Amino acid sequence: MALSFSAKLMRGVSRCAALVTPKTAPTSCRYFSSAENSRVLVNLNDKTGVATMQLNRPPVNSLNLEVLTDMTIALDKLQTEKDCRGMILTSSSPGIFCAGLDIMEMYNPQEDRLREFWRTLQELWKMMYGSRLATIAAINGHSPAGGCLLSLTCDYRIMAQGKFTIGLNETLLGIVAPFWFQDTMVNTVGHRETERALQLGLLYSGENALKVGLIDELVSPEKVMETAEGQMQMWLKIPDFARQLTKEQLRGPTVQKLAQHQEADIDHFVNFITKKAIQKSLEMYLNMLKQKKK
């Protein structure tokens, strides 16, 4: 019998719930570690109540079904830890925060897996955007499409200076950012900037992202984590309950909108992505990525 998403999540939580403290770890730091969730590295500092989640799928941290599932399980686990109050999302590969969704999940897909992939992304987005935790994205490299979306679900974004870019560039692949990607962008930079950015598939430099409010701070690469930790202290000075209710008032309606249209959104995604013309666009984009290397 097919398990519901929440049943799968619960099964996953019990599988990877063990907290392992390696010999080298500071005593106040617990590591969520298991072979199954090594695609995301998560630790929780018991003294500060701040967790760090690192995307760890080299070379570019593209988000396949397994990474999305591991992130969802890890976030769910952190949210049930009553002393966990904040989370910093970053990458274990400086230079690449996240290359977005794994295009191979959408190219020549099997329908069952494609549906599960999209549902898992929806679930992760709902959890992240509505999280009770204060969340900060430490964007230590490129952050296109799904990578930008992940950072937009956080409460605050700090990006590394350099040649890195960020944005919802879906139209460059010949695909369309769904309404909930758009909503997240509108809520961050406003309607007019979103119209321009999404239609043109704009990938912003750090400087331009800062100008339009897509990120909140631009700092040197070596300062990204320390700035995130400093900023987190400010967020955690606010009583959790007041901060959480305020976030819920502001973001709840956007989360509810997807929750109410979730099944239709999956059908729509599957119908769209499996169209011949869209498959052709993805193929051309993949070839372009490979050609770039030569």
Ligand SMILES: CC/C=C\C/C=C\C/C=C\CCC/C=C/C(=O)SCCNC(=O)CCNC(=O)[C@H](O)C(C)(C)COP(=O)(O)OP(=O)(O)OC[C@H]1O[C@@H](n2cnc3c(N)ncnc32)[C@H](O)[C@@H]1OP(=O)(O)O
């Ligand atoms: C009517 C319709 C209405 C509504 C719509 C309905 C439905 C919606 C439909 C679809 C919505 C889908 C939403 C999609 C979201 C996404 O996130 S799509 C992914 C977009 N990502 C990108 O465009 C990034 C592409 N990658 C890059 O630009 C670069 O790789 C990089 C800048 C991130 C890093 O550059 P480099 O360090 O130079 O690394 P390489 O380019 O050499 O890459 C190494 C290796 O990785 C492969 N790769 C890169 N990105 C991806 C990826 N996202 N997925 C899969 N694979 C990726 C790349 O090809 C290289 O592979 P090899 O050549 O080594 O095999």
